[in-house]
Structures are given as structure tokens and as C-alpha cells.
Amino acid sequence: MTLQNESGSLESHLNLPKIKFTQLFINGQFLDAVSGKTFVTIDPRNGEVIAKIAEGDKDDVDLAVKAARHAFDNGPWPRLPASERGRIMLKLADLIDQNVEELASLDALDAGKLYRIGLVAEIPAAAENLRYYAGAADKIHGSTLRMAGQLHGYTLLEPIGVVGHIIPWNFPSQMFTMKVAPALAAGCTMVVKPAEQTPLSALFLAHLAKLAGIPDGVLNVVTGYGYSAGAAISSHMDIDKVSFTGSTEVGRLVMQAAAASNLKPVTLELGGKSPFIIFDDVDVDKVVDLAVRAILYNKGEICVAGSRVFVQEGIYDKFLVTLVEKVKSWVVGDPFDPNVHQGPQVDKNQYERVLSYIEIGKKEGATLLAGGKPAASKGYYIEPTIFTDVTDEMTIAKEEIFGPVMSVMKFKTVEEAIKRGNASKYGLAAGVMTNDLNIANTVSRSIRAGIVWINCYLAFSNSLPYGGYKMSGFGRDMGMESLHSYLQLKSVAVPIHNSPWL
């Protein structure tokens, strides 16, 4: 691990954005919060304030829901020809592409994400996500049914109504489009609450949505805290569905609030503790590369992080030697620097949380093979950290750390790998590394997780549904499954008189 830019000397070359939008976006207007309150968003590179942001709470959520309800009940959006909705979404996708530098830099500044990855991968992926659902907008249809008696039956797929999207801070722009795009295609209207750590790109995307021609009231953004603005969304009596991505603890609160209010359906994409299972027959160099990216991508702040690495005994020692070498060349530093692999954790809370898990790992008897400390004297940088001699019962093997911390475990047999891989309350993702087709098939079928990657990891695509088993949640983002979660099915029956066939 090498550290770049401890002195901050790069600052003058960085592509730092100007902050243009700091207010709530309701009914097509940027507005202060009703209370007039603001909160600060912090630069994780140094702990300094980036900007003051309007602090929306229940009153602001009420206004946003009112606007969304009006746009749904009376506005053009759900009534447009679906292809026209698609056309406007394509325009938004083009605007995202035209503003890729600005969006990538807002997320780098707000979340410590790598600017270069935002530029070439994550922001373009957000635009592509919109294009995928824009294309699907006019392909939403039900079925015709053969009913008993002189009856004709059919089903209609209708937009579910006003949607609340509560999103996390680890992929601010991509999460925004991942939630918003299928709901827009379905003809819904919505209120988005970005995480309090990362409000900037959501407000900029709202501005682009207006430029693209999305009618006022269809897409509203309320920035603010989870316990106030977020809770107001999940408990709102006039929101028809909530889609949430975040921690399992908060997912539970969202579901409780939904049940206690108007029984709105919820989609929950929650935590993970994903097994990355490596069998003896692989190319160790290549697999180490993948294992490193599986845990360190986005500084481990990704719910599918391959945090439990199971290595079969025959290659275990070689794997560890190669892993340590690889991690030595992993550069932690300023996320705007193109040579850096890992930026700072998103905020002080997460930084301290990750460091405290590292301490717990040491206390419970795991061996610290690499890293384990802060990686800079200022900012929320943490060294890539590897533990070995980790048992399945240790806290670091059970709880989601959400940071650059890998636990490596040794195993002997396929059965053992499956059993231990499944020994988690979570079931979000898994990786299986082998050239043996039978093992790959057996393990991928046996692992209880919403997504299994064979000889790859973090392979996402708009068409690939994504979500969890067990306490990783339910419902799916991406794919046509996500679109369907913003639709509801109406069955229609009508008598047919004098049909020659009846």
C-alpha cells in the first residue's frame, strides 16, 4: 500500500466542481426547507465543509408528496404515450453523458469515490441505466386470459403511483438512476431522498431532469436526515411504494413504518457478507486480482463486497503470498488523482466504525496480515486490511464492515465451502472461482444468495436483476423485475355476448 498526496499538493490540479445546487427540488423548483434549516456535507479527504444543504423534514416531504400526487393524479406523465416518456428519459441520459465530469467530481468530492472511475464507468452506467428503462417504457403490457363462461379477461399493468426512493451514499448517481429510471418508465411520480452524506449529485440530476423535460412534480428531491426526512417517506400515508437501499437495521425500520402507515409495499436492498470461494484449480495470480477488487472496489463500501474469502487448502499459502504483494501496490490517496486505487471512507462515522471492526478482529484472535491502520494523518483514509486465521464465529466474519477489510479462511471440500459460505444471516452475493463445471454448478445452485458470479465478480448489467436472499432484503433492482415492482396488476373481466365460440 502506498499513500499519495499526504501533503495535499495535488489540489491545484484537481477537477473540483462548483456547487450549484444546495436546495430541495420540489415541483420543479429549488427551494429552501420549510424550517429554513440546513446541514453540512463534508469532504472526506479532509473533514472540511463542502456546502450547506437544505435540511428537509416531514413538512418538506409533505410538500414533495403533494406535488408528486398531483403530477400522478392530474399531470401528463402517467398519461403520456409510453414512447414519449422513453424519449424524455433518453434526453436525460444524454444530459448525464454531457455532464459526466461534473457528476463524477460531485461524487468524488462528496463520497470520496474515484473520479476516474466515475468518469469512465459509473456515471456512463447511470446514463445507460436510463436508456435501458427508456427502451422498456413502451413494452409494458399484461396478458389476455381465457375465462370460464361467456367472459373475456385481461390484465393491465398500471404504474403503482407515488414512489419514495431512499438511497445510500456509496453510489450516489448510480443509485439515483437505478431507482428513478424504472419508476419513470412505469409512469410513476416520486420523491427521492439521497443520503445526508451525499446530496450533491442528486440535486444536480434533478436539475438535469428538468432540462430533459420531465414535468414538474414528477421527480422531487428532498435532502435531509434519515430519522426525519427518510422516516417521513416510509411512514407517509400518500406514498404508494418505498424502495430502499441501505443498512439492514434501517431496512427494518422502513418496513415497520410502511406496515404501520398505509401498508405500502417495500423493496429492500440491504447488507451483505458475501463469500468469495476459490478452488484449487484456478490461476492464483488472476484470482488474487479479482479477490482484491471484490473487496477493495469503492473502498469496500459496496454491499456485495467479497468480504469472506474462502481459499481451498492446496493454494492457500500461495494465495496469501500473492495477495500481500498485490496489496502493496494498491494506492490509497486523493480520489481525484488518476493514479489512486482507493479514496477515503465516506465520513468520520464509517471511518471509525471500520477501524473499530479492525480492533475487534485483532482482539478476537485473527491474524493481521496487512494494513489495519489509518492511511493518512487527515481525512478518512484506511489501509487495505487483510485478516487470516479468521473463524466463522468471529465478529469480522459475521458482520458487514463496509470497508477495505478482507477475511481469508481456509477450506478443504466443496461441501465445507457451501456450508460455510451459507453460514451468514445475509444472502446478497457470492463468487465461485473454479474451472470445474460441476463444482461451479453445484456451488452456484447451493449458495443462498441473490446473485452468484462464476469466475467473475462485480459483473453488473442493466438486464441482470440484483437483490438479496435472507436478511439482505427482498425485491430486485435492475432488470425487468425492477420495472415490474413499480407496476401493479389489474385484472379485468367483461362478458362477451353472442360469441360464436362460446
Ligand code: ADP
Ligand atoms: P448506512 O448505515 O450505510 O449509512 P443507512 O441505512 O443508515 O445506511 O442509510 C441509507 C439511507 O436511509 C439514507 O438515505 C438515510 O438517510 C436513510 N435513513 C436512515 N435512517 C432512516 C429511517 N429511520 N427511516 C428512513 N430512512 C432512513
